[in-house]
Amino acid sequence: MKEQSAITVENLRKSYKKVEVLKGVSFSVKPGSIFALLGANGAGKTTTINILTTLLKADSGKAVVNGSDVAKNPEAVRGHISLTGQFAAVDDILTGRENLELIGNLRHVSNPAETAKKLLKQFELEDAADRKTATYSGGMQRRLDIAMSLIGEPSIIFFDEPTTGLDPQSRNNMWETIKSLANNGTTIFLTTQYLEEADHLADKICILNKGKIVAEGTPAELKKLLPHGQVELKFQSQKQLDVATKLLATNETARDDEALALTVTTDGTVAQLTKLLTQLENAKVEVIEFAQKAPSLDDVFLKVINESKGEKS
Amino acid sequence: MSLIRDTWTMAQRSLRHTVRSMDTIITVLITPIAMMLMFVFVFGASFEKSLGDVKYIDFITPAIVIMTVVSGIAYAAVRLSMDLQKGIINRFKTMPVAPSSILGGHATSSTLSNLFSTLLVLLVAFLVGFRSNAGIAEWLMFGGLTVLFTLATTWLALLFGLFAKTMEGAGAFSYILLFMIFLSSGFTPVDNMHPVLRWFAEHQPMTPIIETMRSLLTNGTIGDSAGIAIAWCVGLLVVSYVLALRIYKTKTV
Numbered sequence: 001m002k003e004q005s006a007i008t009v010e011n012l013r014k015s016y017k018k019v020e021v022l023k024g025v026s027f028s029v030k031p032g033s034i035f036a037l038l039g040a041n042g043a044g045k046t047t048t049i050n051i052l053t054t055l056l057k058a059d060s061g062k063a064v065v066n067g068s069d070v071a072k073n074p075e076a077v078r079g080h081i082s083l084t085g086q087f088a089a090v091d092d093i094l095t096g097r098e099n100l101e102l103i104g105n106l107r108h109v110s111n112p113a114e115t116a117k118k119l120l121k122q123f124e125l126e127d128a129a130d131r132k133t134a135t136y137s138g139g140m141q142r143r144l145d146i147a148m149s150l151i152g153e154p155s156i157i158f159f160d161e162p163t164t165g166l167d168p169q170s171r172n173n174m175w176e177t178i179k180s181l182a183n184n185g186t187t188i189f190l191t192t193q194y195l196e197e198a199d200h201l202a203d204k205i206c207i208l209n210k211g212k213i214v215a216e217g218t219p220a221e222l223k224k225l226l227p228h229g230q231v232e233l234k235f236q237s238q239k240q241l242d243v244a245t246k247l248l249a250t251n252e253t254a255r256d257d258e259a260l261a262l263t264v265t266t267d268g269t270v271a272q273l274t275k276l277l278t279q280l281e282n283a284k285v286e287v288i289e290f291a292q293k294a295p296s297l298d299d300v301f302l303k304v305i306n307e308s309k310g311e312k313s
Numbered sequence: 314m315s316l317i318r319d320t321w322t323m324a325q326r327s328l329r330h331t332v333r334s335m336d337t338i339i340t341v342l343i344t345p346i347a348m349m350l351m352f353v354f355v356f357g358a359s360f361e362k363s364l365g366d367v368k369y370i371d372f373i374t375p376a377i378v379i380m381t382v383v384s385g386i387a388y389a390a391v392r393l394s395m396d397l398q399k400g401i402i403n404r405f406k407t408m409p410v411a412p413s414s415i416l417g418g419h420a421t422s423s424t425l426s427n428l429f430s431t432l433l434v435l436l437v438a439f440l441v442g443f444r445s446n447a448g449i450a451e452w453l454m455f456g457g458l459t460v461l462f463t464l465a466t467t468w469l470a471l472l473f474g475l476f477a478k479t480m481e482g483a484g485a486f487s488y489i490l491l492f493m494i495f496l497s498s499g500f501t502p503v504d505n506m507h508p509v510l511r512w513f514a515e516h517q518p519m520t521p522i523i524e525t526m527r528s529l530l531t532n533g534t535i536g537d538s539a540g541i542a543i544a545w546c547v548g549l550l551v552v553s554y555v556l557a558l559r560i561y562k563t564k565t566v
Contacts (some may be wrong), residue, residue: 019323022542048403053403053407054406055403055406055407056405075409078407078408078409079409081409083403083404083409084409085400085403086400087399087400088400089400089401090400091326091401092399093329093330093334094326094329098329102322102326103404103408105318105319105322105324106319106323106405106408106410107408107409108315108318148404178433244433248469278526301318
């Protein structure tokens with residue numbers, strides 16, 4: 001199984017002076033998938049990405065990228081990865097074309113000029129190709145940055161908070177780019193503070209909180225961590241609400257007298273839901289509003305973070 | 314092979330940076346040329362008396378060449394420091410490119426641009442009366458020593474660039490070297506100096522390097538300081554190269 005992983009991380013630890021940033025992080029990433037490391041500022045996301053991209057050495061633990069140990073064989077790892085950091089890593093004295101040709105030359109591609117031309121077209125930078133990148137807008141620099149990361153066809157691309165500071169339009173474009181890369185077989189490792197982003201893009205999410213993985217799974221699996229199958233029922237009067245509350249006492253319920261609403265937790269099956277509604281109908285209790293409450297990733301995030309706080313105290 | 318190819322790729326990048334910042338080229342040239350003109354036309358007459366039949370411009374031209382190199386290499390430190398403070402260095406570090414290619418690119422471009430500055434300064438020296446008795450062999454030896462000195466001080470500059478916290482600070486160390494030129498036999502024979510300064514002047518690297526250059530250009534002979542001059546340059550080069558690479562590799566994000 002392990003041989004099939006694009007990235008395997010086991011019990012990674014890292015401290016800066018006396019501050020422990022990573023406290024034994026483990027996870028694995030399947031080839032060709034999008035993996036999101038989700039966490040707040042200071043959770044240890046960038047430290048993890050720096051270790052995986054050979055910029056930083058871990059204190060202990062093991063990280064294998066594309067079959068090579070990052071500590072023992074960093075050169076082999078560097079041949080297969082690209083890093084797109086939080087800030088555009090472009091040379092602002094050179095033009096867009098020169099930036100691309102520079103990376104093409106360093107990656108020893110057969111025709112750097114041709115590669116640059118293709119990427120300029122693909123990322124809609126042809127008009128600005130021969131201008132210094134210092135004159136580029138933030139969005140253009142980002143596009144050039146990604147174009148530079150694609151040269152030499154790395155099998156794994158790391159994105160450190162790819163959409164932080166981008167406007168919604170640029171953010172959507174970034175998402176499309178990341179998705180199409182993954183569709184073409186590139187493994188994507190991204191860090192993000194945004195649940196929406198992880199939910200939208202990732203095949204697998206690990207939630208990192210204060211240097212520890214507190215939850216992991218597909219977006220759907222993580223949502224299952226929350227009580228699912230909650231339904232909210234609204235009634236016409238206080239009296240009807242009372243009757244319903246009594247009637248459904250076998251389920252876990254939460255009533256809201258002001259809104260005349262009752263939230264009922266079911267096991268999520270249609271059978272139980274049908275039974276519940278039949279009970280109400282038989283008792284002549286009219287349900288005026290019915291809503292299914294799907295747990296969002298935000299709920300999961302807050303829940304696991306609160307739980308890990310509870311463990312400590 | 315790929316080491317040489319990558320170093321040249323990085324050197325081309327750095328040369329583009331140099332050519333695109335005309336102000337730095339002018340700054341590098343103005344200081345030594347202004348110094349030369351001032352020494353020759355302001356102090357020259359009084360200095361010349363103590364030199365016998367040697368013309369003052371011939372006497373100081375080697376020191377002016379060294380000064381050109383010293384003000385030029387400061388920009389290698391500044392450019393490296395600039396790279397380190399921007400995201401691009403992380404891109405280079407996560408690519409299959411040897412650290413010696415990344416630093417070596419800066420060193421190569423610094424050496425080439427300094428040779429160019431040196432040529433321009435020599436041309437100005439000729440215009441204000443500098444004449445040489447050197448033959449082709451002596452000129453080649455002079456060129457070789459200039460390249461060796463430039464390489465050694467460039468790597469020293471890169472070492473300082475790695476330590477510097479700011480880009481401005483990165484260039485500041487060249488003042489130390491500039492000061493050492495004044496405390497050598499570059500502008501005045503050491504016999505005229507206070508005994509303490511004279512001892513320093515006789516034992517620091519600038520004096521044998523300048524003496525060798527002067528001997529090659531003025532007398533057309535290699536002189537008797539060449540061994541010490543080359544030893545200083547090679548020693549400085551090796552120590553700076555090894556330390557700079559070690560620090561670059563262990564320097565984390």
